[in-house]
Amino acid sequence: MQKKLLILFICFVTIPILIIYSVFSHIFNSKAERNLKDVYTTNITNTAKIAETYFGESLELSMYPLIEPNLYHFYTADHENDDFSKIFDDANTILSSSPYIFGGVRSITLLRKDGVSLTSQTSYSYSSEITPEDREAAASYGGKPYWEIKSVKDSYAVFITRLIKSKLSLSQELGYIKTSTSIHELLNSLQKASLENDSSYMILTKDFLPVLTTNHDDAYLKVLKEQDMDFLLSLSSEKVSTVKTGNYFISAKEIKNTPFLMCSVIKTNLFMEHSALDSVLLPVALLTLVFFLLLAVLFSRHIAKPMVDLGNKMTALSAGDFSVRAHVKGNDEVAALTEQFNLMSERLDYLYNKVFLAEIELNKAQLIALQSQIRPHFLYNTIDTIYWMSEMGNTKAVSKIASNMSRLFRLTITPDDQNQILLEKELEHLNCYIEIQKIRYGDSVRFNLEYDETLNHFLVLKLLLQPLVENALTHGLKGREQEDILVKIYSEDNYLFYEIRNNGTPVSVSFLDELLCSDDTKTQGFAIRNINQRLKLQYGDSFGLKYGLDGEFSYFKICQPLLTCTQENGSEI
Secondary structure: OHHHHHHHHHHHHHHHHHHHHHHHHHHHHHHHHHHHHHHHHHHHHHHHHHHHHHHHHHHHHHOHHHOOHHHHHHHHOOOOOOOHHHHHHHHHHHHHOHHHOOOOEEEEEEEEOOOOEEEEEOOOOOOOOOOHHHHHHHHHOOOOOEEEEEEEOOEEEEEEEEEEEOOOOOOOEEEEEEEEEEOHHHHHHHHHHOOOOOEEEEEEOOOOOEEEEOOOOHHHHHHHHOOOHHHHHHHHOOOOOEEEEOOEEEEEEEOOOOOOEEEEEEEOOOOOOHHHHHHHHHHHHHHHHHHHHHHHHHHHHHHHHHHHHHHHHHHHHHOOOOOOOOOOOOOOHHHHHHHHHHHHHHHHHHHHHHHHHHHHHHHHHHHHHHHHHHHHHHHHHHHHHHHHHHHOOOHHHHHHHHHHHHHHHHHHOOOOOOOEEEHHHHHHHHHHHHHHHHHHHHHHEEEEEEEOHHHOOOEEEOOOHHHHHHHHHHHHOOOOOOEEEEEEEEEEOOEEEEEEEEOOOOOOHHHHHHHHHOOOOOOOOHHHHHHHHHHHHHHOOOOOEEEEEEOOEEEEEEEEEOOOHHHHOOOOO
16 A cells, blocks of 8 residues: 555656756756846946945045145145245145045045144044054055055054155155045945845955955855955956855955955845746646646545545544544555554543543542532631620621621532632622621721722632631731731733732741641641642642742732633633
């Protein structure tokens, strides 16, 4: 059976689809790759022009003393001349005027041969002091610009130093000029020009020093460094200045009139020219689909139908129908599988009826038993209160207590299998108890109840709150004249929370933990153990009773699912 399916699938579906897809995918991916190379070449050419224009401003400024008479006069004037101060001021005015501080140029420094210097700079200037090293380097270039890259303020700046010669005699050296240029504005321009998110545009020196990069992921620079610089320089002169290597497209262009190279590294676009590809493959896909449908009919008639039937039976079994059985036909692998399925179904049916349902009934019986235990515990304490008040001769108080006791009996006497009641009923039960205790303790105990009345229709375990309030009252007043008891009920994230707080005599957390974990049947700790056990039986082991200290207040906290009557019966809200 397995071999038949495997052979048919490979022969009639997999092999033809793979061949067709491989052929046409290669054709159209090749075309798409050529198109992308043209796009990336155009883009690297445009970005190189942006950088050329940007650096060209600094180059123009480095030649400005030969064009502007006042600046040229600064170099040629006699320092001892009475008019030199005016010449100096005129040159300073020209340098300081905004039209001459272009784009990213931060500062301009003029230096005469006699050491007199003039510097004009912006508020974001970089130091453009002309050092002896700068003079020596510029002199070696013979009037051509000397470019230098320096790290400045967590970035890079470009410095140009040029030797200024006399217009009358090229052998006469007048001084030097140095400009500093920020690359911040250029970086913004290149980031805007980026075509892809997974890309990096870089300006490099001939020794791979990154002057500027739009993406600080070192992986892109590593891809470039895998190439030879001579290869990149030759690539920059090609008509199509883009190549594909691995999963990346690499483009390169020289920035004219600078010693820099503009490069881009872009991750391969895996979804190239879908529309063109689909226009060709769509007819092929339709023909393949028709063929696959015919093959599916053949499978359903002769091979797959027993598997489908068995799958439907398994779905019914997973939904809880343990009486389902499958019809065994033939003697192949499917028939053997069907027999094993029937045996499993019979076993699950037995386990469900004999074990699972029995366990449910056991838990239900335990819950009823625990609930019945709490009734005499409360009644003993309440009857003792009535006795105490009657001994005092306060018949009016006894009458009121008896009235509330009557209401308590009506609320407490519910069917034994009714584990949960509405919150409003539980609160009515609690209020009857509080009224009794107010008569007994007077102003010694102050009760406060905080809750949202919209929670009244949610289900809670009956006899849940009164034992905790009783516990807080009984133990909290020991050694104290007055106690505050707060009952707070609220909901969060589909859970219902109860908090019973009191500022009475606190009990250590470790002691309460020992009581909750104890299996002791003694009276001490009975109420809280009972509540904790009932919560776990009803809602699961992740729920239960929590105890803690918050400043002067001790508190019990309960969390349960937020349930309505419809949810309890297995329906949606």
